[in-house]
Amino acid sequence: MLNVFERWYKRKFSNPDAVMLLLMLLISSILLVMWGGILMPVLVAAIIAYLLDWPVTQLCKLGLSRTYTSVLVLFGFISFSVLAFIGIVPVVTQQSINLIKEMPQIWAEGQNWLLKLPETYPDFVESTHIQNMLQGVNEKVVSIGEQILSASVSSLGDLGALLIYCILVPLMVFFMLKDKEVLTSNIADLLPKERRLIKQVGSEMNSQIANYIRGKVIEILIVGTVSAVTFAFMDLRYALLLGVLVGLSVLIPYIGAAVVTIPVAIVGLFQWGITPEFWYLMIAYSIIQALDGNALVPILFSEAVSLHPIYIIIAVLFFGGLWGFWGVFFAIPLATLVKAVASAWSTSEPVEPES
Structure with missing residues (x-):
């Protein structure tokens, strides 16, 4: 067991660039x-x-x-x-x-x-x-x-x-x-000279974070505006409030859409009861969510590193628990950072000792 750990330690930490990245x-x-x-x-x-x-x-x-x-x-x-x-x-x-x-x-x-x-x-x-x-x-x-x-x-x-x-x-x-x-x-100038992996991860994350912030803001504006206009057209009460909630729900992938469905459904039920108007509302809301997930997100985040949904949910729970709103907002780029660091670390080669 100790030999396995020793080999792993030498393989991962004999490279100064990897050590500097960890620090x-x-x-x-x-x-x-x-x-x-x-x-x-x-x-x-x-x-x-x-x-x-x-x-x-x-x-x-x-x-x-x-x-x-x-x-x-x-x-x-x-x-x-x-x-x-x-x-x-x-x-x-x-x-x-x-x-x-x-x-x-x-x-x-x-x-x-x-x-x-x-x-x-x-x-x-x-x-x-x-x-x-x-x-x-x-x-x-x-x-x-x-x-x-x-x-x-x-x-x-x-x-x-x-x-x-x-x-x-x-x-x-x-x-x-x-x-x-x-x-x-x-x-x-503040970074150490042994910064090849730091530079590799930094350059990858720089474009990722910039694209993510711009894409997420655009997604919030589009989804929120379309939702508010749709609710107002259907004469739903609190249309602007619910549209804002739907727009902000895209901050939390998967979970947000499920949670914001509750107030939309409650207001619809209270206003119309179980009538055709209520089902038209839920169909329209489902179409907005489907277009967001299957059309808008792939267009806005086409350059983003693909992550499995379970990793995204874990990242939302973990970073949201650490830093609240901003942890939720940056859950995907932070998860991408972890993936980039793991990738850079796994490809780092140990430095051969000089003879």
Whole structure:
């Protein structure tokens, strides 16, 4: 057993490049775990800079200076974000409030329907089981409501952090776009000389992450817009709110689509009951999800490294548990990073000792 471990250790760690890659990953992980909260504005700025680097690069090819194009693209991005915030957030907020107000009525109708099941199917459902289940659900709902209320009160202190984001993040994005070559050179100077594998993994992940961020933002906008327009055309209540939820659901592959089906179905049932209109809604929603998974995703992420669905789900659970929203957002590129590191490590050859 010891001989097997010794041979594995010599094969994987006799190469200085492999050792440097391991140290780089360990140091980066420790920094993110220990100071991830403090560095979050920097990470958010880097994400936005990745998103905006492509239009800046394309404008620079037309002969414009990088400083001018950085200002132009960043101003356009901020203007679009502010207009979207002003146009969408108030409506979504109001629809959310209205839906919350109607939740007791929706829940009461749902309880009445469940309580009628023993009468409709006496051989399969017992009234005591339904009553016990409803009692447990009601207790859980009260507990969740208390947690939401306490979280809302505690979040008031985050307004200062939000102001810091609004000032520091755009400033950092501008300098990341404007001085991209200088910053890249400075980071390269900090890396050790034995960095062949680091460079190999870095170059592969650089294009992967940039393509993923742009593709994911485009996917959210397209799926959310099409869903909201479809729901509004069908005269579904809370169409914009549900469209936003459907758009954001693409952040979590497979799981998001399944989870967001619940509010769409609940609102449809509450509005129409089990009628043809409800089934038309579910068919339209299914078509949107099918087109997203089978047409839009292959087009937007054609250059992405293919990963098995089970690896994607594991990555969402693992990185989401570590870093919350951003862990979920970057689950696929992080899983791709793990795959790239494993591939680079497996192809690394041990360095032969000099004679």
